[in-house]
Amino acid sequence: MNQLVAIALASILSWLNFVTIDIWMGLPEAPGVRGAKVIGESIKKRGGDLGGGYFSGNIVCSPDASAGTLLASCSYFAFGSPVGGLIAALFVYFGNRICADPGYAGTTGALTTTLLIWATSYIGLSPQNFIVGMIIAILTIQGLYHPSASKLIGKMARKMNRKVIED
Amino acid sequence: MIINYILVIISAIILGLIFKLPLLPDKPIRRSWKISVIYPTVIIALGLYAIWEYFFFHDIYAALIIAISAVVFTKFILEKLVPPPVRGDSS
Incomplete structure (x- = not known):
């Protein structure tokens, strides 16, 4: 397969994988740590969505599905088989626990x-x-324009019934 | 060999239940910190066996020993090593 087509296809699959799993696991519902709350509120102040902001904050503050996807890919490459993915899952779990996240x-x-x-x-x-x-x-969510990315995440979160929990 | 991974999963589930770990975390699962058989015991057992298989060899006895170790580790050591956050640490 042509490398550019392969990368484009892999980007779409990775995006869908990490965004749906992170929303499903409730990242837009609440900040896991104080840092995620600060990021979420900052994105909201700049015209973004609070749920999408919490999502961005949570993926910065602990290894969620975004990091899981990247580390599993790296580990699969390094070990040369699906064994790498299982090893990545183990280390991502411990990484999560260290970052005050159930994982x-x-x-x-x-x-x-x-x-x-x-x-x-x-x-x-x-x-x-x-x-x-x-x-x-991850660049499309974290690196281009936070307000638009957070609004898209917020909209998806509401569709998946993962609204911000007011505390 | 995939059969060894299946054996790791089955033995970790059976041993976890013998050690009186709950099968699943409390609901809603995504916010639960409760240690259970499916999560994280099976994940830990699979990861440990993957490391063993990559660096050493396929072995049915190793699969069993690793499943036992994963259950013992999860039940007695995990929460001491990486405890859940104390209230006030998180927002």
């Missing part, structure tokens, strides 16, 4: 990415494509 999003993300890489290897995608793809995917 459901991170480990689920690592395991689903391992499955995705294994399944798409039959159509010519490689773990390297997923490493680049995930970096592009």
Whole structure:
């Protein structure tokens, strides 16, 4: 497969994987730590969505499905087989616990990415494509324009019934 | 070999239940800190066996020993090593 097509396909799969798992696991509902709250409120002040802001804050402050996806791809590449993905899930779990997070999003993300890489290897995608793809995917949420990205996440979160829990 | 991974999962579940760990965390699961059989015992057992298999060899006895170690580790050591946050540490 052409490398550019492969990277584009891997980016789309990685984006869908990490965004749906992180929303499903309730990242837009509440900040896990104080840092995530500060980031969420700052994004809201700049015209963004509070839920989307908490989502961004949470993925900065602990290894959630975004980090799980990236680390599973790296580990799959380094170990050369799905074994790498299982090892990544183990380390992502401990990383989460250290960051005051129960770790459901991170480990689920690592395991689903391992499955995705294994399944798409039959159509010519490689773990390297997923490493680049995930970096592009996270760039669209964290690196381009926070207000728009957070509004999109907020809209998706409301559709998936993961609204901000007022405290 | 995939059969060893299946064995790790099954033995971790059976041993976890024998050690009186709950099968699943409390609901809503996504906010629960409760240690259970499916999460994280099975994840830890699979990860440890993956490391063993990569660096050493496929072995059915190793799979069993690792499943036992994962259950013992989860039940007695995990929460001392990486405890849940104390109220006030998180927002």
